[in-house]
Amino acid sequence: MSGAVKIAVVDYGAANMVSITKALAAVGAEVVVAAEPAALAGVDAIVVPGVGAAASAMTHLRERGLVEPIRDWARAGRPILGICLGYQILFDRSDEGDAETLGLLAGRTVGLVDAPTLPHIGWNTVEAVRPHPLFEGVADGSHFYFVHSFAPAPAEESVIVARTTHGRPFVSAVARGSLYGLQFHPEKSSKAGLRVLTNFVGLVAAAVNAVAPSAAEVA
Amino acid sequence: MLARRVIPCLDVANGRVVKGTKFVNLTDEGDPAELAERYAHEGADEIVFLDITAAHERRGTMLEVVRRTASRAFVPLTVGGGVRSVDEMRDVLRAGADKVSFNTAAVATPSLLTACAERFGSQAVVCAIDARRLPREEAAQQRWEVVTHGGRRTTDLDAIEWAVRAVELGAGELLVTSMDRDGTRSGFDTELLSAIATRVRVPVIASGGAAGPDDFVAAVRDGKADAVLAASIFHRRMYSIAEVKTAMAAAGLPIRPIEESVA
Numbered sequence: 001m002s003g004a005v006k007i008a009v010v011d012y013g014a015a016n017m018v019s020i021t022k023a024l025a026a027v028g029a030e031v032v033v034a035a036e037p038a039a040l041a042g043v044d045a046i047v048v049p050g051v052g053a054a055a056s057a058m059t060h061l062r063e064r065g066l067v068e069p070i071r072d073w074a075r076a077g078r079p080i081l082g083i084c085l086g087y088q089i090l091f092d093r094s095d096e097g098d099a100e101t102l103g104l105l106a107g108r109t110v111g112l113v114d115a116p117t118l119p120h121i122g123w124n125t126v127e128a129v130r131p132h133p134l135f136e137g138v139a140d141g142s143h144f145y146f147v148h149s150f151a152p153a154p155a156e157e158s159v160i161v162a163r164t165t166h167g168r169p170f171v172s173a174v175a176r177g178s179l180y181g182l183q184f185h186p187e188k189s190s191k192a193g194l195r196v197l198t199n200f201v202g203l204v205a206a207a208v209n210a211v212a213p214s215a216a217e218v219a
Numbered sequence: 220m221l222a223r224r225v226i227p228c229l230d231v232a233n234g235r236v237v238k239g240t241k242f243v244n245l246t247d248e249g250d251p252a253e254l255a256e257r258y259a260h261e262g263a264d265e266i267v268f269l270d271i272t273a274a275h276e277r278r279g280t281m282l283e284v285v286r287r288t289a290s291r292a293f294v295p296l297t298v299g300g301g302v303r304s305v306d307e308m309r310d311v312l313r314a315g316a317d318k319v320s321f322n323t324a325a326v327a328t329p330s331l332l333t334a335c336a337e338r339f340g341s342q343a344v345v346c347a348i349d350a351r352r353l354p355r356e357e358a359a360q361q362r363w364e365v366v367t368h369g370g371r372r373t374t375d376l377d378a379i380e381w382a383v384r385a386v387e388l389g390a391g392e393l394l395v396t397s398m399d400r401d402g403t404r405s406g407f408d409t410e411l412l413s414a415i416a417t418r419v420r421v422p423v424i425a426s427g428g429a430a431g432p433d434d435f436v437a438a439v440r441d442g443k444a445d446a447v448l449a450a451s452i453f454h455r456r457m458y459s460i461a462e463v464k465t466a467m468a469a470a471g472l473p474i475r476p477i478e479e480s481v482a
Binding site for chain 2: 016017018019022023026051052053116117118119120121122123124125142143145147148149165166185187188189190191192193194
């Protein structure tokens with residue numbers, strides 16, 4: 001396969017689409033904005049961005065017919081990255097509005113505990129729990145930009161890639177196969193953030209090449 | 220550990236960065252997107268645009284500035300000035316801003332904070348509070364009043380009480396400017412900052428009065444601020460963001476090292 005990997009950024013009315021689409025383009029991806037299932041055709045990966053509340057995000061995804069296509073995509077083992085709220089809704093449920101979310105990872109999103117300030121806004125350090133290609137070339141303990149009051153508590157220890165502390169430690173990055181989740185905003189995290197997105201695009205390219213796409217899949 | 224943020228603020232009129240005194244004698248200082256990108260590369264943890272365009276000329280110009288900035292500077296972006304409705308906030312966020320700051324509009328219509336927080340989340344809603352010291356009566360606690368319209372109008376709001384109320388209404392962050400210190404380069408009003416920071420759980424951004432790196436340290440250490448904003452000292456290149464962060468680190472404050480942002 002030649003050319004840039006094609007990434008769909010899911011648009012479900014989440015506020016800032018400019019930063020994530022431009023950041024992915026800046027690291028060499030071809031980006032499409034997907035507000036409906038048809039826009040997912042022919043892409044190599046999905047990014048679910050977002051800030052705001054889990055319940056309303058699920059409502060908007062459902063209204064646009066995107067919930068099942070995203071579930072099917074991830075269950076087929078194809079590359080998907082959830083950012084901030086998009087990361088939280090990869091799990092079963094969220095305590096924010098007691099919402100049922102995508103259920104691709106076991107666990108629930110809970111409020112930050114003992115946080116000295118809330119929302120948790122600003123640059124905080126991301127500490128590796130295990131090495132992962134998503135963070136290749138990023139020094140352990142680098143700062144990334146966070147804006148949130150809730151974070152997932154994964155039921156399976158094996159998915160945890162990194163933790164961050166604000167009050168008590170919470171899980172700031174997960175990965176399982178080609179499914180990735182980041183509580184911070186790589187698209188707002190300057191050099192370190194762009195490096196993580198570069199790594200993600202590289203992982204997508206590797207997954208695409210491993211599958212050796214057929215003409216049928218592209219169509 | 221959460222770093223204390225250093226935030227340069229750019230005054231923008233008609234799509235250009237301007238410099239002036241009290242909204243007069245404005246001079247064109249360049250393109251906001253270019254300057255924002257430069258600050259980002261120099262270690263800015265966030266950029267604030269303050270739109271001082273006359274209201275009737277505003278529509279659209281700032282959105283284009285935000286769009287161009289968000290396309291090249293991958294750091295958080297806050298826009299203040301002139302946003303008066305949920306729909307206007309939506310447009311600014313969709314153009315690439317992460318937060319919108321409300322000042323006069325929030326004082327005039329406090330429910331705006333709630334409506335915007337319900338729609339976009341409180342993390343996107345900043346309440347900017349311009350405060351001025353009231354004459355202190357014998358043995359009484361120092362009080363500050365809220366002023367609006369760039370300090371030209373007084374209100375009967377107590378700044379501390381308004382800060383607490385703004386958070387209850389939905390603000391996820393407070394940008395606190397001392398109008399006594401603003402433009403004076405005599406240091407932040409750390410008494411005001413700590414009076415507010417100890418009463419709210421949301422982050423407080425200190426503004427007004429920065430003269431040098433030591434003032435940033437004092438705003439965090441004594442004022443208990445989570446972030447510190449300044450305009451002229453960065454703009455006039457009196458101090459670099461690196462110099463400010465070096466002083467903060469030397470004082471034992473957590474910062475995001477400059478090396479992590481140098482392109």
